[in-house]
Amino acid sequence: MxxxxxxxxxxxxxxxxxxxxxxxxxxxxxxxxxxxxxxxxxxxxxxxxxxxxxxxxxxxxxxxxxxxLRESRPLNDEQMGMIAKGERITGEPGADDTEKGTCRVCMRKPLVRKATTENRILSSCATAGAVYGCLSVSDAVTILHGPRSCAHIMSALKGIAEVKRGYGTDLQSVRIHSTEMDDTVSVFGGAGTLEQRIRDLILEGRKNFFIVTSCVSGIIGDNAIDVVNAISNEHPEIYFRVIEADGNITGDMGTGYVASADAMLDAVDGSVSPEDMTVNTIAERYLFRRGRDPDGGTRALFSALGIRMNCRFMYETTLESIKNIRLGKMTFAAGDDAESKRISRLVESKAGISVEKGTLPVGLKGYKAFHKKMGEAFGIGDVAEEVCLRGERRYLSEIGRLRKRTEGKRAIIEDRFTADIDWLLELLSDLGIEVIKIGMGPRHEWKEHPESRYGEMGIPFAENYSIGDLNSDIRELEPDLVLTDSGLTSLDVRATGYIRPDVGIEGVLEFGRRLANLMSVPVIEGWRRYA
Structure with a gap:
């Protein structure tokens, strides 16, 4: 050539x-x-x-x-054309009257584009986290600026989770669109395909857009913000947010999930004042409960007290409810994981509202404390006390029935990833199951070591607990039951996984029924004895 x-x-x-x-x-x-x-x-x-x-x-x-490693300067279509015609680009590529890297639509910096300094192996990418976060907004379109295969994988995994939860309609997994980038974009760039996809969706009547970049668009230097700026000048009525996740260049799924929360919170109306008897929830995840009404636990928790849910931020919501998130008199985080804590801090700083300390209750102890707190905060002490007593009686009645099959059993807990297992220890104690050991994984960052919280229970704790340690303890201690939040052991022992259940007491009772049923079956299934 x-x-x-x-x-x-x-x-x-x-x-x-x-x-x-x-x-x-x-x-x-x-x-x-x-x-x-x-x-x-x-x-x-x-x-x-x-x-x-x-x-x-x-x-x-x-x-x-x-x-x-060096950071590249992205080129727009006009500059790429100049190079193809044999011309040299003078001055700063992409220079205009907008601060470099800033979106005119929201006048905010996206995720910092940089060469990754991650030394650990990432099991997920920031793009997936950002996409999953954006899909929670029902009246918005999420465009993945990346390969069709990436969009397919993200949509399929989301769809599988939704089917398991019992959803059949209005699936979040179908809200994703892709620019279907292929190997030609490494030569010609993908800005044109992104622009065309946005324009096609505008013609379909779509009004709200989240654009999430992938590793492909990040590596070749596509400037999604330039594309959005140009279209937003023509369509000022359209809502745009760009999240430059760039695959795993900027981090893992948690990084992208938090970045999507940051982008959504740009919509908050700071002039809105709180209304009585309303609450918000933050960063609810796909929890344990399945079946016909998988989200019923959170709704029932508040509706029993006559309290309205205003915004279920990062779960299933609309841009309008995010805009009016300040209507909620109280705001609760659903979990205590690192991403939920970071999102809570973002909500406090960008929306100007306080997030309650602690999480939505799981288990009887938290359930009772929650109702006392709500009664005081909303002036409904009598109602809250009555609802709490009904729930407590239901819990104790069911536990008494299940305890006939579980009392006197001994269990080992493998806790490699879960920061809070208070609900599990409370349930096992109520069921009369003795915890003979807790093996903790290397990823924990405790504010307070659990041994100091549960020291009076006399439970031995082991740190940096491996599958080899678990198998050794099974042989030596001969537990009736193994509970794990990672892979199950291959040894002959009753074993089951656990995750944080649905809020309130119903999710905990459902898990209790699982344990009781497990105690009623043989350690080794009959067919295996003759295999």
Whole structure:
């Protein structure tokens, strides 16, 4: 190709990246391929092999010193056209009257675009977390600026979770759209496909958009904000937010999930005042409860007290309810995991409302404390006390029935990831099950070590607990039951997984019934005895 080196040099200068090697065209490639070997193996002294060695040396150097990684300057379509015509770009690429990297629509910086400094293996990406967060807004479209395969995987996993929860209609998983980026975008860029997808959806009548970038758009330097700025000038009535998650370049799923919360909270109306007998919830997840009414626990908890739920932020909501989130007199976080805590801090700082300490109650102890708190906060002490007593009587009655099958049993808990198992220890105690050991994984960051909270129970704790430790304890201690929040053991023992149940007491009772039923079946199924 004529002047191909000049074209590459102009592109490298424009985006601010060095040319690491110049690999020459050579018939040696065809000869090596026909032998099923590489250039370096078959022709180690060739010019091409020497250039590949430069690439390898450069990669190894970056691996040792991440500071050598460089941030590229994204180019828009006009600038790419200039390079293709043989022109050099002068000045700052993409310079205009808007602060660099800022969206005109919301005048806020997106996620910082940077070379990742993560040294740990990420099991998920920020794009997936951002997409899942945005899908909770029912009257908005989420566009994944990335490959079709990524959108398919995210939609499928979300859909599976929804089916398990018992949903059949209005699935969040169908709210995702993709720009279907393929290998051609590495040459021509994907800004054009993003623009076309947005315009097509506007023609369909869509009014609210979240655009989430993937690793592909991040690596090639697509500027989604430029695209949104141009369209928003034509359609000021359309609501846009861009979340530059860039796959796992910016972090893992939790990072993206929090970033989506940050973007949503831009819609909050600061002039709204709280109304009595209304509450908000934050960052509810797909909890334990399944079946016909999988979300009923949270609704029932408040409706029994005559309290209206205003906004279920990051669960199932609308932009209008996010805008009016300040209507809620009280706001509760559903969980105590790291992402929920970060989202709570965002809500406090951006919406200007206080998030209650503690989480929505799980188990009888929390249930009683919750009703006392609500009675005082809303001046409905008599109603709250009556509702609480009814729930307590129902709980104690059911526990008494289940205890006939569980009392005197002994259990080991493997707690590798769950920060709060208070509800589980309370349930086991109520069922008469003795906890003979708790093995904790290496990922815990305790404010207060659980041994100090449960020291009076005499439970031995083991840190950095592995599957090998669990199997060894099963042989030595011979428990009747193993409860785990990770993989199940392969040894012959009754075992079941656990996650945080639905709020209130019903989710805990459902898990109690599972344990009681487990105690009623043989340790080894009959067919296995003859296998």
């Amino acid at each position: 004529e002047n191909e080196y000049d074209i590459v040099e102009r592109f490298a200068d424009a985006v601010g990246l060095p040319i690491v090697a110049r690999i020459p065209r050579s018939e040696l490639f065809a000869r090596a391929e026909s032998e099923g070997r590489t250039i370096a193996e078959l022709f180690p002294g060739s010019d091409a092999a020497k250039e590949f060695e430069k690439v390898a040396t450069h990669v190894l150097s970056i691996k040792k010193n991440r500071s050598e």
